[in-house]
Amino acid sequence: MASEAELEIDDEAAVDEDVALEPFGVRIVALAAEDAVGRVDKVLATRLPEMSRGRIQALIAEGRITRDGAAIADASARALPGDYRFDIPPPVAAEPQPEAIPLTVLFEDAHLIVVDKPAGMAAHPGPGTESGTLVNALLHHCGASLSGIGGVARPGIVHRLDKDTSGVMVAAKTDAAHQGLSALFATHDIERVYIALTRGAPHPARGTIEGAIARSTHDRKKMALVKTGGRHAVTHYVVEAAFGPAAKPLAARVACRLETGRTHQIRVHLASKGAPCLGDPTYGSGPPAEPVRRAMAEAGLARQALHAAVLGFVHPVTGEALRFESALPPDMATLQAQLETL
Template sequence: MIEPPAPEIEDDDVEPADAAVRVVELTAADAGERLDKALAASLPELSRARIQALIAEGRVSRDGQTLGNASGKAAPGAYRILIPAAVPADPQPEAIPLAVLFEDKHLIVVDKPAGMAVHPAPGSESGTLVNALLHHCGDSLSGIGGVARPGIVHRIDKETSGVLAVAKTDTAHQGLARLFAAHDIERLYIAFTRGAPHPARGRIDGAIARSTHDRKKMAIVRSGGRAAVTHYVVERAFGPAEKPLAARLACRLETGRTHQIRVHLASKGAPCLGDPVYGSGQPAAAIREAIAAAGLSRQALHAAVLGFVHPVTGERLTFESPLPADLATLERGLEAL
């Protein structure tokens, strides 16, 4: 099977504390060999396909630099391979309702609710989007993503709501992966933030890697990590004009890294409201009241628009998802300030 390019992903799939780490020392004798082949030869417990998947997921690094090309040439040095804890290998179909925005024989586009993990992982072994898709689509999902992640080309955080495309055939999976790898996907998120970033429109360019202080968090790093770019614009500020208490932002992804928007906005001093990981500092009392009235129990982030060229038919497709009830209620409460 031809391996698709590694897709740009946004994901809450941060490694658990019990993830295993392997360090492999490649020598000058290995130089020039395909990276996946050289590593697989030194790690007989892992198949070459597994090595390829780990590289695609950004879990292989050398000298602190994350590697993303399994077919690239190996170089002498110490390679660090992070192997996530085992997850259920055979997710079961579950009759979970899906909000289907589009479906044909090649792919399906859904509006994922907050609180639903995209695929099984420690702590979310069932009730995931994959479980729901297996019931809805049967055996028609693409197998490239592996047994535990059939059809999954890109992901959004468990507590982020919004539009997600899933491949039903290997051809569609490969085509979508190429679009994500080439950044030829329209992705717009709506975020509600504590305060407002300055300037009101900008580009955040900061490479992202796992935090050296907390393996469950991501952080902007000066060296290593994966390039990440977010374009944002403040659509509306709430509260005093000179010092807004909150804001609604439209964020367009140029890349898609784990927790990218959440990390980037926090770096601007304007974390997503309700974010339990990156939202350090309390919002103003009036904002806390609006959050409570909305029943918001997650980060205020919504994948509102997803657009791409159909990888098989060539048709231009754009899908939009309105704000879910908790964020719509939050916005009304903020407008009353």
């Protein structure tokens, strides 16, 4: 089963390329009155198609876009006529640097390494996350054995978890392992089980969610279920525990087993069942019940409650069957304990 990835390598690469191809230096965009219609970030994105709207928002947040000499304060503000100056910094070097970041290593040999990634750590460097990533940590931990495996920008990476999703990940240390692991993910010969704590509970209590997923036409950082196009996605789920009134649970613990691994697959699929991950800032679609909010606050949950709990595969070089389990991290474990009292 492919990774929830939660972002697949090719999908994320398409995002990164936008930044890699953008110009740098000073650019001037003149807006006449008839051009200044709508949000300033959206209007400017139409005038500079080589730059994504998200990148323009980031430049505004950094104070790098001014109008007639005054910094733009809000990307969502209405566009006004005038001369807009873009101060675009040069791209960051593509090659990540080793950093002495502690890792929880579950398994390691000459070919691959399996780690328990904490929430808050990105898998590899990208725009706005140039350091502190798993790749930076792996480069320090593994040394020269990791260099260039799978590409300079993402050495060793064959799948991903979102920055704020915790749990088990595997990285390759040799070309043979990288090719073998990539093949396993491509054919879905990977056991992947995620634990989600959800708002309410999906119905029925056990089932399969199918639905093609594509990047949202309204927000390119967000994924959405689509009727046409997109990539086929299948998630098998089971409600392991429901919390609150039996007739209408306030929250649930849901185990998700992936048949495919599309961008944000679990988060999108659970939200489509009306049971998004608790704490999900992107797909949450409304606040949970007050007792659940209180439990989240007491647990200190500051991210989506999603954890990659199981990773199983056949070692691509030695042929050994490997399976790794990771217990819920403290924030999710504490939250579950609080929910059990509802």
